[in-house]
Amino acid sequence: MGGDRTVVVGSGLIGLSIARALTARGVGDVxxxxxxxxxxxxxxxxxxxxxxxxxxxxxxxxAWRSTPVFEELGAAVGFRQCGYAVLVGEENEASLRANIATHQRLGIDVDLIDLDRLAAMWPMMNVDDVAAAAYEPRGGFADATQLALHFGQLARAAGARVRQQCPVARIRTTGDRVTGVELVSGEVVEADRVVVAAGWWSAPLLADLGIPFPVEGYRSELIVVDAGEPLPDLPVVSDLVSLQYCRVEGAGQFLVGNSDHGSDHGGEGGRFVDPDDYSNVAAEESVLAYAEKVLHRFPGFPAPSVSHSYAGVYDVPPDWNPVIAPVGDVAGLTLCAGFAGHGFKISPAVGDLVADLLLEGDSTDPDIPASDFRLERFETGDLLRSPHPYAGAGEMR
Ligand SMILES: Cc1cc2nc3c(=O)[nH]c(=O)nc-3n(C[C@H](O)[C@H](O)[C@H](O)COP(=O)(O)OP(=O)(O)OC[C@H]3O[C@@H](n4cnc5c(N)ncnc54)[C@H](O)[C@@H]3O)c2cc1C
Incomplete structure (x- = not known):
């Protein structure tokens, strides 16, 4: 066994949640x-x-284990528990029912919702081409930056240190052990454990040690729509018929994300990009396509107009699911990256799983088997996939 000094590379939600979870369990040197x-x-x-x-x-x-964290933090992380609905067409009704059954076995508060009831909750929405919908009353949305800062604050209060503007150049090893990291500045930081939580940028750090982490930068576009009037607290909607997701954004605005991961808009709207060099506005053809879908699904908005757009980049492994596991032939090295578009909502539980792996050697939650998140699955082809996927909805489910 090594000592207690832990370096976490990356201060996104995942790195900070890991620091929070480790310090909460008494790891003193993070x-x-x-x-x-x-x-x-x-x-x-x-x-x-x-x-x-x-x-x-x-x-x-x-995600379900993480929900009480949002509920407890509430307004401190901008949490709005407005509910969450998934809409599907006929071709996906069987998958929806199968997934709900799995969720209910896991204790998740979800059920099918009558479409008339949904339309009453969401008066601007057209459900004519929706075959079925599921509803989670405990879903909603929150602010990712606020949650990350909150995790950082908790970790620091419990003894962790955070250094910004401090890029790691490489991970250092001796024989069969990790010994720390070297910064771009040349400074060497010694550690007994290194957790790489650097999103897409984890790949070059691991490649340097001869460990392939197949991950691509998937550019995802969003538009913000002015609804034309103040909006009440409407449920978040995953629309798997039109392939978009939507939630209220501030007073009278509406955030719309693209869920059509099979489409390639080409040019600046192209799918795979360098996360250090991509266009932060949606391509014109995309804006038109998204606006058309919004008008179809929400014809009740009085005077909708597109306010602005932006784009972000998902770190996407071949099965769109993360690696949370020890990696390589060296002891003390853990990878926690590849969260694609899911990492926010599960970040509390991810930190806890990494703490389990480092301190207990395995997951302590039988519903969250550590074996699901091994890096080796990409080599063996044993990918982590939904048993009941949604046709047309890509790998996001
Ligand atoms: C547009 C968009 C919408 C999303 N929507 C949702 C959503 O609605 N719900 C949901 O659950 N998830 C969502 N996600 C996904 C979620 O936000 C991410 O999975 C999560 O925030 C990733 O956190 P991370 O810590 O893994 O990565 P990051 O936040 O990317 O953090 C990695 C950090 O590592 C740092 N780093 C990189 N290289 C080095 C180095 N060499 N040395 C030191 N530091 C380094 C980077 O600067 C960065 O700060 C969305 C993502 C995007 C892009």
Whole structure:
């Protein structure tokens, strides 16, 4: 066994949640190293949606374990428990029912909702082409940056240190052990454990040690729509018919994300990008396509107009699910990255799982088997996939 000094590379939600979980369990020497600013990576772009609707049971369980954290923190992290609905067409009705059954076995508060009831909750919404919908009353949305800062604050209060503007150049090893990291400045930081939580940027750090982490930067576009009048607290909607997701954003605005991951808009709207070099506005053709879908689903908005757009980048492994596991032939090295568009809502449980792995050697939650998140699955082809996927909805489920 090594000592207690732990370096976490990356101060997004995941790195800070890990620091929080480790210090909460008494790990005294935790240092988070961040090349830029806290929450300045994918975390700062997150839509912050909270829901447990996932086809992969362990991911659904992580989302459900995380829900009470949002409920306890409430306004401190901008949590609005406005509910969450998934809409499907006929082709996905059987998958919806199967997923709900799995979720209910996991204890998740979800059920089918009558479409008339949904339309009454959501007076501007057209449900004519919706075959069925599920509803989670405990879902909603929160602010990812606030949650990350909150985790950082908890970790620091419990003894962790955080250094910003401090890029890690490489991970250091001797024989079969990790010994720390070297910063771009040349400074060497010694550690007994290194947890790489650097999103897409984890790959080059591991490649340097000969450990392949297949991950791509998937550019995801969002538009913000002025509804034309103040909006009440409407449920978040995952619309798997039109392939979009939507939630209220401030007074009278509406955030709309693209869920059509099979489409390739080309040019600046292209799918795979360098996360250090991508366009932060939606391509014109995308804005038109998204606006059309919004008008179809929400014809009741009195005077809708597109306010602005932006884009973020998901870190996407081949099965769109994360690696949370020890990696390589060296002791003391753990990877926690590849969260694609899911990392926000499950971040509390992810920190707890990493603490379990480092301190107990395995997951302590039978609904969240550590074996699901091994890196080796990409080599063996044993990918982590939903048993009941939604046709047309890509791998996001
Ligand atoms: C547009 C968008 C919308 C999303 N919406 C949702 C949502 O609604 N719900 C949901 O659950 N999830 C959502 N997500 C996903 C979620 O936000 C991410 O999975 C999560 O924030 C990722 O956190 P992270 O800590 O893994 O990565 P990041 O936030 O990217 O953090 C990694 C950090 O590592 C740092 N770093 C990189 N290299 C180095 C180095 N060499 N040395 C030191 N530091 C380094 C980076 O600067 C960065 O700060 C969304 C993501 C995007 C992009």
């Amino acid at each position: 240092l988070v190293l961040e090349r830029g600013m806290l929450a300045g990576g994918g975390t700062g772009k997150s839509s912050g949606i909270v829901r447990a609707h996932y086809g992969v049971p362990s991911i659904a369980a992580m």
